Amino acid sequence: MKIFNLAGTVLKSLTHPAATRLYPFVPRVYEPKTRGHIEIDIETCILRGICDRRCPTQAISVTKAERSWSIERLRCIQCNSCVELCPTKCLSMGTAYTDPSFGSVRDSFTQAPKPEGAAKPAVPAKPAAVALPTTPTSADDARVPGDA
């Protein structure tokens, strides 16, 4: 049985800088893999809606008629499955966390209107990917081939 067991640790703590960061004055350094928030490059999106259907928390919604993609930030659990499923890889995972907020936050992105007759800029090389039905009839159809 000893006393002053932590004396060394206490002395070390006195002479060392704080183990914590002075948030928010010292910015947080994120790891390259940190899953912070979902980002979208809306102009390359083909509005297939796989992310919408497969999002486990139904945070994403894709409206083809309005050419818009939106995400409810507080519902998103950063599971990264939409990023993995996206056929054009227009979705990516940003490292920084979103700002704190009161109430729900829905970020919407709308594609700029295209001139009549112009080719869609983001159609992937494989035409088969575009030919797939956008409204699947069963859960199996909603899955892209080879997804697990």
Added chain:
Amino acid sequence: MANRTVVPFGPQHPVLPEPIHLDLVLEDEKVVEAIPSIGFIHRGLEKLVEKRDFIDYVYVAERICGICSFMHGMGYCMAVENVMGIEIPRRADFLRTTLAELSRIHNHTMWMGLLADAFGFESLFMHSWRVREIVLDVFENITGGRVIFSVCKVGGMRRDIDAAQAEMLLTALDRVEKELEPLISAFSQEYTVLHRLTGVGVLSKQAALDLGALGPMLRASGWSLDTRKLGYAAYNDLSFDPIVETAGDCMARTQVRIRETLQSIDLIRQAVPKFPQGDIAAPVKGTPSGEFFARLEQPRGEAIYYVRGNGTRHLDRFRVRTPTFANVPALVQTLQGCQLADVPMLVLTIDPCISCTER
């Protein structure tokens, strides 16, 4: 005989990390009976399995608990893989084992802090959590998440550990081990700690078995039972012996957890050089049909995952038996005859996770 008083303890109490309610029947300061009740944090996660695709349900299974999140996902995946007859790549087994053992270090260092907090040793609490922070940073580097990782999937893993990350992991473990040294010495030799922990809440060897105690609670009472010895994931390839103490008191339970933390560090050091090359996930085809019980050793004890599939993409039933639920009878037994001031500490020594228990 002294007058009997009933003191309601919890579900919200400054010392309790989780909402468990105990009706403590007191004679003066001595507890003569404790009646537990749970049910304050039920979220219906098991029912949700009928609404979610069986592959997407991993994200829900991980959210059963914040601390052993990885192991809940892993247990669910193990059960589904067995139902579907999927052989996952050996590398995925090793990655799962590594992350599971890191979760154990994370859990035990957190628990050491909570215990120190329960007997009023605030600085020891903060130092324990400082060590835990190193593990959380490793998690963030490897998986991208600090608490919920979402890296386990049916068929294997979603993220790999490359050579640089493995190096960083081993360096971090050296730091954890070095920083744990003074804490271990404090937990094992400090006068105030020994005074509060030694001889308190003794659970005899026979009682531990009769009451169905699990995990460190059982091993602290002298039983050498550890589900990892079944050899699931990569545990077959690693050499270790269950940590056993015989005293059965709070000190023994603390020592089991401290030694298990060091054992986990050793297991990861054994596992990392043995990482086989190859894929980290096997393709998943078809839908689960059939049932399976998967068992694994969580930081708190053995957890059981039951899965029944009906050939569609939605499972019929998913059931988790968590270690805390099995440890509650042992807790009630140890509370009988203790002092009121020791109650928070005794509740802590079963390492309660009520969120797991109620799901």
